[in-house]
Amino acid sequence: MKKIFIVYKKELLDVLRDKRTLRTTILIPTLLMPLILFVIIKIQVLVGEHNDQKVMRLIWLNENKGNVLEKSLQSDTMIKVTFCNNIQQIKDSIRAEKADAGLFTANDFTSRMDSNMTSKVQVFYNSKDDVFKSRLLMNLEKIKMPLVQQRLMKLNLSEEKITPFKIEEHDIASTQEIFGKLFGGFLPYIFILYSFMGCMMLTVDLFTGEKERGTIETLLTSPVNRLQIMFGKIAVAVTGATLTAVLSISGILLFVKLFSGNDIPVELIKVIGQIFTPIFIVKVIVMLLPLTVFFSGILTPIATYAKNYREATSIIAPFNFLVILPAMMAMMPGIKLNLITSFIPITNVALCTKYMVAGDKVGIYWWITFASLLVYGSLAVVFSYRQFSNEQNILR
Amino acid sequence: MKCLENLFYFSNSNFSKMISVQHLVKIFPTKNNFFFKKKTDESEMPSRANSVDDISFECKPGKIFSLLGPNGAGKTTTLRMISTMLKPTSGIVTVAGFDTQKNPEEVRSKIGFLTGSTGLYARLTPNEMIKYFADLNGLDDVTFKRRKDELFTMLDVHSFANKRIGTLSTGMKQKVSIVRTMIHDPEVVVFDEPTSGLDVITAANIIELIRQCKAKNKTVIFSSHIMEEVNLLCDDLAIIHNGKLKFNGSMEDFRLQHGNHSLTEAFIETVQNDLKI
Structure with missing residues (x-):
């Protein structure tokens, strides 16, 4: 020893x-x-801040001019809208990184909405870099919410009527x-x-x-x-x-x-x-x-x-x-x-x-x-x- | 050179044969790599370099015994078996009465081992390194301080005793090596090609050390292929070639056997006779 x-x-x-x-x-x-x-966290924070402050380049095939989306999105200073003529153009622009996300609204968009039907909004994005996808979806959600409320009021319905059950999450993990x-x-x-x-x-x-x-x-x-x-x-x-x-x-x-x-x-x-x-x-x-x-x-x-x-x-x-x-x-x-x-x-x-x-x-x-x-x-x-x-x- | 005088205490060994090597055989297994080991083919072994084949000799106190042989003859292998680094395949080696296989630690406490390429711990100071080996040799504090002080004074090590060994010159390092070898005052000193790669002045220090060991009745065994060194120092001689013993006797007998030939000629003659066979 x-x-x-x-x-x-x-x-x-x-x-x-x-x-x-x-x-x-x-x-x-x-x-x-x-x-x-420190470097990892700092980079994450910086990238997050940078993305939040970056103006989103949105390419849009809008067959229904003057619809409710157009007014809202165009008035947003954080979104720069460019209109195009076909869907392929949307895809090519996103692939070439000339646009961050794309939208397609068909010519029956407003008429369907006015008839209390569901209109379709097609969102295009590249999942390699989907930061702008969530930003765009959030924007669309913000536009959608008052429209839903308006419809309910028109139909004289409360929100509860169309909500059979509500999910409340309780995470018991500390x-x-x-x-x-x-x-x-x-x-x-x-x-x-x-x-x-x-x-x-x-x-x-x-x-x-x-x-x-x-x-x-x-x-x-x-x-x-x-x-x-x-x-x-x-x-x-x-x-x-x-x-x-x-x-x-x-x-x-x-x-x-x-x-x-x-x-x-x-x-x-x-x-x-x-x-x-x-x-x-x-x-x-x-x-x-x-x-x-x-x-x-x-x-x-x-x-x-x-x-x-x-x-x-x-x-x-x-x-x-x-x-x-x-x-x-x-x-x-x-x-x-x-x-x-x-x-x-x-x-x-x-x-x-x-x-x-x-x-x-x-x-x-x-x-x-x-x-x-x-x-x-x-x-x-x-x-x-x-x-x-x-x-x-x-x-x- | 005077500085090396009184370097050691007289050896008071009672053994007339301080080192006894009897029918020593060493066969090295086939080389392998880390992941794949090959089986030993012993039939190939005797011809392999550095193997030792049935060697016997004895070394006496107060005598310098030289192992002479060309490169790869088996000199280092033999010395490594004497100093317990290698285990013989067969045969018996005793040092100061202790069997190298049965009592390796006792054997190691009796020997000092020095080679020309002996490495030192570059990150330690001479003081720290000598203390380490003194501790391993079980020297008590009083003996250690006395021995260290004597050796440091004699070899003039004090001036660089607290400097890192890595920063020392070759000559200084060799002095530290000598102190390390002699700190426990060994009865047997094994030198394996001690002057190999050293400059003339440093080599001269080693030659003087070997002489002083003899003067103090210590048993010295050294291997060399430098004829001048052997001629200068040795009392008894063994010539090894291809692992086999070609000559074993006193230097005087060897000279007599080869008449007017120089030592180099006599050595070549001995080795060439073997080649002819």
């Missing part, structure tokens, strides 16, 4: 002095995360649950990915780096056995990877703190405060520890085998998908935390976190997740030890 600690202490000092490792494990998750979130649904899958995906990245950088530096720098012979001829060396190094990788994951969460919290009140609603800030309780953080870290051991256990044989950093990263690259896919599974709708999913490594951590973010109880599944990860982590370490003890790999 003492020798494991000696190796751990030295390796920790060594990696803390490596700029590349510090960049990946500390700087990027802490600062890049808030920056990415703001935390809504937040959990929106971000619960995304959050674990981010920190699982970061912990894998951190683990990868550190494991490669600790094992392959030792070979690349030519220090492995010195270490192997010292009175410390390979198991102690490996444990010391894996402990550093686990520390670093867990720290990376925690920092990535801290990065998000930092972002919330910095930009609260500006672009983030106050209610959301409250919810985030409710989610990130000390118990939540402890539960996540405790799950992350065996997960990072598992990651390190998978990566150590590769890092031991590789002669240099380049070879190691080229072998590890496909493993990224093996981490991304199970983490993404948790984001899919319908995938629930149950007896099966709580045994699937990575997916189980992502689902547990998603549930905890949403305020749902994870109960026994958290324990199954933790215990199964312990088993997978231990098996991975045993496998690592076999590879690390293999002289063909270590002195390759």
